[in-house]
Amino acid sequence: MTPLTSIDDVLALFEAHGDDRYDEELSQRDHARQTAALALAAGADDALVVAALLHDIGHLLDLAAGGTADVPRLAHHERVGAIALSELFDESVTAPIALHVEAKRYLTAVDPDLVDRLSNGSRTSLGRQGGPMDETELEHFRTRRWFAEACALRRWDDDGKVDGLVVPPLSAHRSTLERVARPQP
Ligand SMILES: [Fe+2]
Secondary structure (H helix, E strand, O other), X not given: OOOOOOHHHHHHHHXXXXXXXXXXXXXXXXXXXXXXXXXXXXXXXXXXHHHHHHOOHHHHXXXXXXXXXXXXXXXXXXXXXXXXXOOOXXXXXXHHHHOHHHHHHHHHHHOOOHHHHOOHHHHHHHHHOOOOOXXXXXXXXXXXXXXXXHHXXXXXXXXXXXXXOOOOOHHHHHHHXXXXXXXXX
């Protein structure tokens, strides 16, 4: 997998594969835009808005590698995305992305009703991802740096799946992406 080294690389990935729904009921582009809009509405800082926008970029990288939701080529999309983005962004962006699956396992353990509110794709993947955390895992996860950010991102992720909702286009986030990105040589 080639690392993403510019904002243009990131936007080109959405251009090429953002129409794909992967395992959701709306396009990956719309899901990213809605998740970022929820982060903005909640007053998240720029880095967390970028994390919200790019949290599922691992799915786009999988599509670029010839994978599909049913037969992925790049497993663990949260890690794939965080690693691919690590040249461009520091851990204030990549850590919440890397932890957003663990955060689902955490949140479904502390609020079992959440399982029923997950999208079909997310509920199906929860089992593959280890299911809700047990007590030991919960205690450990609460001590992780970026715990709060990962949980916030996860809630926006689960709510950012409304078919047809009108939110700002991807291009509206370009200046935020540029502000948060590491200085480029
Ligand atoms: Fe997501």
